[in-house]
Amino acid sequence: MVTSTELSLNTLLKFLQIPAEYARYEQIVETEPLAALDEWKCRTKNALGELAALLKQRQADEEKGLVFSIQEQADLICAVVPFAEGDGEWRSEEMAVVARGILETMLFLxxxxxxxxxxxxxxxxxxxxxxxxxxxxxxxxRKLARPAGGPMASQDYYDSQTWKQxxxxxxxxxxxxxxxxxxxxxxxxxxxxxxxxxxxxxxxxxxxxxxxxxxxxxxxxxxxxxxxxxxxxxxxxxxxxxxLSHLQNEETPRLLRSAISTSLTLTQRTTDLGTSEHFNQLCALLGEGIISGIWTYADDKPAAVLATYDALPPVLEALGVGCSRYLNVLVPQLVHPLLPKPLVPFGPELQIAALRALNVIIEQCAPRIQGWKTVILDAVGRCWVTMYDSERDKAAKGLENLDRDHGEYSFFYATPMP
Known part of the structure; x- marks a missing residue:
């Protein structure tokens, strides 16, 4: 016999089922589907509140000997976790607070x-x-010795991806x-x-x-x-x-940072420091992955280049003096954003990230950096002068605007200090 409480729990869990339309949310441009999803989101926020209240009652019953079945526990977790964690479009911060509260009160966690x-x-x-x-x-x-289904298995693999629903x-x-x-x-x-x-x-x-x-x-x-x-x-x-080869998506910078960092962690976890396997995997990440795989094709993608600069210092530190084999590529690549280019100015974020990576290279490759000191000092000096002149121009422009807006103080700002 199904009790009213069980019926209410099942009903609420059905309300929390995320519509399949969210799998293609960024592609939806029609007003009506978006409005329907917004309406579902409002109903779901209320359902989460009702679920929290219901669970408090169920916990009181559990103390009396009425416990959750393992299927109920699993269904609750699968329904609530997507609202408590992640960054899906189906959730809001308000919903996340309620969902986290539900998870914290579950006695089986x-x-x-x-x-x-x-x-x-x-x-x-x-x-x-x-x-x-x-x-x-x-x-x-386990990994198979050869792909199941033959050479075209990887293409067939993308057919009927029902899990995306x-x-x-x-x-x-x-x-x-x-x-x-x-x-x-x-x-x-x-x-x-x-x-x-x-x-x-x-x-x-x-x-x-x-x-x-x-x-x-x-x-x-x-x-x-x-x-x-x-x-x-x-x-x-x-x-x-x-x-590392996906460079055309708006999420590319996030993907590159995550992939480089995780590749480095995987190498450090599965190979021993000082072994040829450890060194070769790090070289593959830097040489084949970043230098040949990204920088070769990302001249017009500053966001992707910035992502690699941000992720580069830990890789360089892991390689140590071994990254000196790539100095002929690393130094020119990293000093490039520091050089003044009036028609194509680089943002300060890219320049700061390049300087941080250069700093690591100077520390790790000290025995081999002597031949590059002129190139690095020239680029850093030019960058400093350019930034100094830019800030001075901004300050002068700010004073001009202040004189124009507050004419009664123009004499004070125009008079040099004694």
Whole structure:
């Protein structure tokens, strides 16, 4: 027999199901669909408040011996987490506060291993079942020796992506990855890796970013031996390198920063410092990924270049004096924004980021930097003079405007100090 409380809980959870239209929210230009989504958002905010009140009552019942079933626990988590975390268009900060409050009051959190297994098996796995990753053994979470389905499997993989009809699923996957303890990862490996790789290897940048976020979360907890033994470290390396070739999207700067940082972390977690493998992977990230993969094609994309400058210092520090093999490219690239170019001025953000990266190069490559000191000092000096003249012109213009607006004080500002 279904009680009225259970009926209310099921009804509220249905209200919290995120419409599939949010998967293509940035492409919607018609007024009517946007208005319908805004209306849903208002109803959902009220539903979250009602759910919070209902859970307080259920918690009182739980103390009397009436507990949540594991299916109810899983459904609650999958419904509430996308509103508490992430940056989806379906949520607002007000909704996030209520959702976080709901999660904090759930007596079954942090989740147990059986609950995590239930979520990944019954709530997440069916969503991705129609799009099996061609390079994964879905039963073990291991990398396959060759793609299932032949050479064209990667193209077929993008057909019928029904999982995109479930906006917010990536947030739940990341939440699960953050809740799995290091010693439990091997037990749940075959459940967490397939949705992670589906996100990371998607052709849309927004899903790649979600996949990188999940991988970054995993790297804080997962044993390095598990990554290497299953071959997933190499698979992730290839996927992150592919991310560096997406330069045409408005989310490109965010993607590049995340991909470079996560690639560096993956190398540091899965290789030993001082080994050739460690050095070669860092060189591949800097030489093939950033220099050849991004800078070669990003002359007209200052936002993408800025993202690489921001992400560069940790990579240079990890390489140490080894980055001296790239000085012929690094120094000219980084001094370029410092040189005055009246027709194509560079913003101060790009110049500051370039100076920070140059500072790391000078520290790490001290034995080899002697030959570049004239080039670097010339660029830094020209940059300083240009900025000084610009600020002086702005100050003079400001005084002229002040004289014009407040004529009675013009004599005071025009008279030099004794």
């Amino acid at each position: 942090p989740p147990s291993v059986p609950l995590l297994r239930h979520i990944l098996t019954n709530n997440i796995k069916p969503i991705f079942r129609s799009n099996p990753h061609p390079s994964l053994n879905l039963e073990t979470g 479930h906006p917010g699923v990536g947030v739940v996957v990341q939440w699960c990855a953050n809740c799995i303890e290091p010693e439990v990862y091997e037990e749940l490996w075959h459940l967490i890796i397939p949705p992670t790789m589906a996100l990371l290897d998607d052709y849309e940048v927004k899903y790649k970013i979600q996949g990188i976020q999940v991988v970054s979360t995993m790297l804080e907890r997962v044993p390095a031996s598990l990554l290497k033994r299953t071959g997933i470290d190499g698979l992730i390396h290839i996927s992150l390198k592919t991310c």
